[in-house]
Amino acid sequence: QLQLVESGGGLVHSGGSLTLSCAVSGFTFIVIWFRQAPGKGREGVASIITGDGKAYYADTVKGRFTISRDNAKNMVYLQMDSLKPEDTAVYYCAADRTPRPPHHFLSPTGIDAWGQGTQVTVSS
Numbered sequence: 443q444l445q446l447v448e449s450g451g452g453l454v455h456s457g458g459s460l461t462l463s464c465a466v467s468g469f470t471f472i473v474i475w476f477r478q479a480p481g482k483g484r485e486g487v488a489s490i491i492t493g494d495g496k497a498y499y500a501d502t503v504k505g506r507f508t509i510s511r512d513n514a515k516n517m518v519y520l521q522m523d524s525l526k527p528e529d530t531a532v533y534y535c536a537a538d539r540t541p542r543p544p545h546h547f548l549s550p551t552g553i554d555a556w557g558q559g560t561q562v563t564v565s566s
Contacts, residue, residue, distance in 0.1 A: 444468035444555040446535050451560030462520040464535035473518045477531035486548030498547045525564045532559040
């Protein structure tokens, strides 16, 4: 059974950095980090293909966030730099076992498993 567990959220000042971790058990094709701010929909911010490590980013985080994976440890990380108050949200990691086309690399469609979420709060 595919399971994901996030950790690493917290409170940080604007301009600061935070690293989120996602422990993954089970086979995945892709792992995606989503976030959901109060009153807003779920947004895919970064994804990584488990096999070749290629990464994809939403325009809102490109150049500030870095996704990486350690297949030996079954871990996926989201390094978040230059954080802004608008990055405040609950962050979820999620995974799909099935290959998907590139235009779905940040989409919640077809996700096989979600983590429980971790709160990130950026103060101004």
